[in-house]
Amino acid sequence: GKAVLGLQRPTAGTVEVAGQDVTGMSLRQRSRQVADLRVVFQDPYSSLNPARTIGQTLVEPLRLMGVTGTEALARARSGLESVGLPGEAVDRRPAQFSGGQRQRIAIARALVCDPKVVVLDEPVSALDLSTQAQVLNLLADLRDQRGLSFLFIAHDLGVVRFLSQRTVVLYRGQVMETGPAEQVAQRPRHPYTLALTAAAPVPRPAEQAARRAAREAAGFGTAGAASPSATGCPFVPRCPFSTDVCVAQRPPLRLLDGSLTACHHAERVPRP
Template identity: 75%
Template structure:
């Protein structure tokens, strides 16, 4: 089993890649609107992982959807490298997609079983109108970056394990050479050994490419090993934010204490 390597305690880089300011998202129910996200703010710097943690219904996945343009916010701003993308058009999003990518939770449903891995990785390049002569080199480079051989491009998803499929999903995000990646519960469907491998891979990619990672999860213990900073959410609001070690080992808010108790971390 690969050992989980705690995130380094080095100072957070100063170059902000992603900023969320006073984000509010409301859902309608029986003639009423309820806040799924209520005035949330945070920054993610290049070369940094920010952990967004909370149980089901805390609003963490809604925040991810709003950042990706999948859920329109009711208020607040989302800035990518200082540019407001809160209500960007589809045409603007096409440009944004180069720098902002996503890895979803389920490594099985996120890949089309009828397409080869090469075809799957080609799709974002086609959408972004990358010249065809760059497709194959980019695909092979992305597969190599996640530890998969070149012949993986010619095989179908059924030939791969869950951990390998999640590596492919990460390769699909990397193929556009982004600077910001939203990771929505990327290891929760994997066994503990495979979780460790994927988390260590993400840490290596973050450090080597100076990626800004927004790591969305319900498990505070898992987040500690990848994130330098943590934001704890409850019912759409920030309960606590700070360094990963401080929040996981010396939580101040009762809700953070409860999350820590549910997922103990090594002392």
């Protein structure tokens, strides 16, 4: 997420927005792209300045684009209304809102510039379940209404499946599996994806207990239990299917059942 936003220089590869390479752009050049690429941060309590009104917060990115005065304030009010908050909230401060409302304000701040791409960094993980559902439904509606592209970063595959069309599963910075969101969630072919699926909470205690027992029986190790292989698969220390070839050779991505999977033994991974 930081590499895409230009907050951290990538060590390899390129970042393209709407077909334009923005990887090596200077800060001056990137400032012209501010309307095309926006972000919603994880914590709604720390991403808003408590000393500023909501109107001041929403108008600031517009000011950088040259939109000022009554037009900027009108767009700020419209942005709040688009996320289900009253336009007069521009005169209030963050302390007067709940966590879910603050995240709606953060979403309005991202959308007020009418961007092409929005980076969502764990946007619902700090919220309770009912508020999570409201924010996710709001994001889905805004995506469809405005034709937005979301780069949605999360650890819960269930949430990813709800909002995304394509999923990329990363472990220690390496792509483990990628494919259509429904395919990856329903029929994972990488052991790490299977572990994530098994760890996702469900609202039925009996099923949750069965999932936990199945995960423990599979023998997945805990994160940080051992150092990853320098030459092989980074998931080796935790993987119950690993063999010598996994330690010696990093598996390439290969197509299997509609997904690209980086695993030497993907055929052995059981269905959840």
